[in-house]
Amino acid sequence: MEPVTQKETNSNHLITSERLKEFKPEHKAEYVNRMFAQIAPTYDIVNRLMTFGLDQGWRKVVVREAAPPVGGKALDVATGTGDIALALAPEVGPTGEVIASDFCLEMMLPGPAKAVKAGVGSWVRWVAADALRLPFPDNSFDCVTTGFAMRNVVNIEQAFRDMLRVVKPGGRVVCLEVARPKLALVRWGHQLYFNKIVPLLGRLISRHKEAYTYLPASAEKFPPPEELKSIMERAGLVQVRFKRYGLGAVAIHVGLKPNS
Numbered sequence: 001m002e003p004v005t006q007k008e009t010n011s012n013h014l015i016t017s018e019r020l021k022e023f024k025p026e027h028k029a030e031y032v033n034r035m036f037a038q039i040a041p042t043y044d045i046v047n048r049l050m051t052f053g054l055d056q057g058w059r060k061v062v063v064r065e066a067a068p069p070v071g072g073k074a075l076d077v078a079t080g081t082g083d084i085a086l087a088l089a090p091e092v093g094p095t096g097e098v099i100a101s102d103f104c105l106e107m108m109l110p111g112p113a114k115a116v117k118a119g120v121g122s123w124v125r126w127v128a129a130d131a132l133r134l135p136f137p138d139n140s141f142d143c144v145t146t147g148f149a150m151r152n153v154v155n156i157e158q159a160f161r162d163m164l165r166v167v168k169p170g171g172r173v174v175c176l177e178v179a180r181p182k183l184a185l186v187r188w189g190h191q192l193y194f195n196k197i198v199p200l201l202g203r204l205i206s207r208h209k210e211a212y213t214y215l216p217a218s219a220e221k222f223p224p225p226e227e228l229k230s231i232m233e234r235a236g237l238v239q240v241r242f243k244r245y246g247l248g249a250v251a252i253h254v255g256l257k258p259n260s
């Protein structure tokens with residue numbers, strides 16, 4: 001797949017951390033792709049541990065908000081190991097279809113076996129795709145979801161524009177991402193945990209030097225929920241709303257594709 005080199009229209013790539021030795025803003029997409037390929041085998045276990053097992057509950061909220069109809073077609077963008085796709089699958093059922101897409105093949109490798117184990121293997125399809133150039137026709141999905149991915153794309157607005165393009169009129173686009181707690185004391189504890197404990201835990205388990213340092217560094221640069229809402233609106237989504245979860249450590253945004 002050719003590297004993403006499109007013109008920047010935001011600052012989502014401008015991550016700075018002295019501890020990120022290999023990160024170059026102009027090569028963010030390649031860096032992200034390589035990093036996820038390397039941490040793929042331990043991705044799920046680190047996720048469960050660092051969120052105290054809350055992450056799967058947040059993904060269930062994403063699916064509830066996306067509200068895919070039985071027999072419908074759902075798309076999970078930047079699906080990684082496929083947890084949101086697997087949560088969408090029972091909702092659409094065997095007469096429906098879930099497309100799980102990601103630009104990092106190694107991240108998707110565990111997905112099919114996980115889907116078979118969950119009994120949904122025959123109606124989840126795995127597709128290599130860049131979130132900024134989705135290879136799907138306009139108006140082809142009942143809903144589109146994405147989790148913990150918008151931090152990683154070079155251009156958030158463009159990603160939402162493409163999700164909007166492929167969802168049907170009246171369909172929902174739902175995004176789960178990290179946020180910063182609002183309450184000062186909680187924010188202080190969260191910062192400490194996220195900046196010190198998570199990189200240590202991630203490095204111990206994944207054996208990757210930078211990935212879990214990149215995580216808080218990219219989260220720091222990521223727009224706060226109010227601003228993300230505006231970005232989604234600029235992309236063309238309407239009735240955009242969001243709610244914080246996990247003491248404000250994550251936010252789930254929901255937007256609608258207008259009918260005309």
Ligand SMILES: C[S@@+](CC[C@H](N)C(=O)[O-])C[C@H]1O[C@@H](n2cnc3c(N)ncnc32)[C@H](O)[C@@H]1O
Pocket residue numbers: 029032033036077078079080081082083084101102103104107129130131132146147148149152153154
């Ligand atoms: C933190 S993981 C999240 C995976 C999954 N959505 C979840 O809920 O755990 C971020 C994923 O985004 C993918 N990703 C990042 N940038 C992407 C892009 N431009 N196009 C497609 N996938 C991308 C990465 O390969 C990785 O699998």
